[in-house]
Amino acid sequence: MPRHYITPNLPPLCWGYQAITLFPLGIFYRSEEVRDDQTTGKHELIHWEQQKEMLCLLFYLWYLVEYLIKLIRFMNHQKAYRGIGFEQEAKKYERDPDYLSTRKPFHWIRLVLR
Numbered sequence: 001m002p003r004h005y006i007t008p009n010l011p012p013l014c015w016g017y018q019a020i021t022l023f024p025l026g027i028f029y030r031s032e033e034v035r036d037d038q039t040t041g042k043h044e045l046i047h048w049e050q051q052k053e054m055l056c057l058l059f060y061l062w063y064l065v066e067y068l069i070k071l072i073r074f075m076n077h078q079k080a081y082r083g084i085g086f087e088q089e090a091k092k093y094e095r096d097p098d099y100l101s102t103r104k105p106f107h108w109i110r111l112v113l114r
Contacts, residue, residue, distance in 0.1 A: 002026045002048050004035055019044050023051035023059070043094040046103070050086050053105050059086070066112065085112035 003026035010020055010028060018034045021027045027044045029035040051059045063086060070080035081087060089108040093099040 002045070004029065006030075006032055006035060021045075021047040021051060023048060023056045039094050042096075042099070043090045045100055046090040046093060047086065049100065049103060050089070050108060062086075085109060 002021070002023070005026055005028045007028050008030055010017065010030060018031075019027060019029045019040055021044045027041075027048065029040070034040055054062065063084060066084050066086075067080050070083040071077065074080050074083065082091070085108040088111040092111075093103070
């Protein structure tokens with residue numbers, strides 16, 4: 001399980017976001033309230049599993065390439081961000097209490113390929 005940290009000053013690449021998962025360091029939250037929100041926590045734990053299965057660096061490379069492709073396609077940051085397969089999986093299942101125990105490895109790739 002990851003360590004959880006409270007840090008009001010998330011890195012500059014996190015504009016407007018409330019949390020970031022940085023495997024193998026842990027999950028960083030802007031506040032205790034964000035950390036205690038179960039939906040946000042589940043969303044970040046899904047990212048933790050994705051990063052583990054992609055050996056961390058491959059996760060970030062795939063994430064960046066997919067984001068750039070979708071940014072060119074949509075010409076809109078929010079649409080590009082929401083279109084990333086990792087984000088789609090985390091958003092789709094962040095409210096499912098059993099998802100992490102039933103999740104199949106690389107499930108996010110099905111969302112990229114459709």
